[in-house]
Amino acid sequence: MSEAMTLPVLAGGDSLDRYIQQVHAIPMLSQEEEISLATRFHAENDLEAAGKLVLSHLRVVVSIARGYAGYGLPQADLVQEGNIGLMKAVKRFEPTRGVRLFSFAVHWIRAEIHEYILRNWRLVRIATTKAQRKLFFNLRSMKQGLAALSHKEAQAIADDLGVKPEEVLEMETRMSGQDVALMADDGDEDSYAPIDWLADHDNEPVAVLERRATDRLHGEGLEGALDTLDARSRRIVEARWLADDQGATLHELADEFGVSAERIRQIEAKALQKMKSALVAA
Numbered sequence: 001m002s003e004a005m006t007l008p009v010l011a012g013g014d015s016l017d018r019y020i021q022q023v024h025a026i027p028m029l030s031q032e033e034e035i036s037l038a039t040r041f042h043a044e045n046d047l048e049a050a051g052k053l054v055l056s057h058l059r060v061v062v063s064i065a066r067g068y069a070g071y072g073l074p075q076a077d078l079v080q081e082g083n084i085g086l087m088k089a090v091k092r093f094e095p096t097r098g099v100r101l102f103s104f105a106v107h108w109i110r111a112e113i114h115e116y117i118l119r120n121w122r123l124v125r126i127a128t129t130k131a132q133r134k135l136f137f138n139l140r141s142m143k144q145g146l147a148a149l150s151h152k153e154a155q156a157i158a159d160d161l162g163v164k165p166e167e168v169l170e171m172e173t174r175m176s177g178q179d180v181a182l183m184a185d186d187g188d189e190d191s192y193a194p195i196d197w198l199a200d201h202d203n204e205p206v207a208v209l210e211r212r213a214t215d216r217l218h219g220e221g222l223e224g225a226l227d228t229l230d231a232r233s234r235r236i237v238e239a240r241w242l243a244d245d246q247g248a249t250l251h252e253l254a255d256e257f258g259v260s261a262e263r264i265r266q267i268e269a270k271a272l273q274k275m276k277s278a279l280v281a282a
Contacts, residue, residue, distance in 0.1 A: 085112030
């Protein structure tokens, strides 16, 4: 598609303003023109027709990209990524469905910008599930003011987005944090960065012995401590603290054993104390 058209130049700096002026000077297409061009593109692989569809909708990308200015990434890069989404939309657009390209392309433009933000906004990916991505891109607009969220506010947001309150609070903390460069600036000989203070103590003899003792404690010691418990207490401890996924709640175990949640808490506390004594003795 790109071989048959020339996009306005977007290289950074003040060229972004010139680019915006250029794309707004390109007239939008009528529905009839849009259908004709899309039909030519799909029926005849007419790349010139595809180019006209893309060019006439570049202003849409600019408008959508502006909505993501709060993530601290270059606006020009957001626009470029959105343009990729627009090209994907043009390729998949079916004029016979009676939907305007503008409406169809919004999803593809946003999806490409979302992926770019998630790849570049933090060194470590912060949103891996669909629900977490929804939380990431909606939390800023759902917060009332700049103050930290209260538990009640976090619960309300969690209910709206289908996530846990703890995930809302964690995402808020991670989004409010600042990135710190690990390496110092190459051009500043007097500068220091975290890497200058890091040391590798993994292979020191004391550390090696401590790891071996810890591994043994977590293996043989933990199994021995669990063996000191009765069947119900062991089930509660394993379900609450040793499950591979999220541990069971007190209420879930209360339903399982037909007692109150407070009774489960008492049994758990007593079992943990008994295990602690067994581990100390070991």
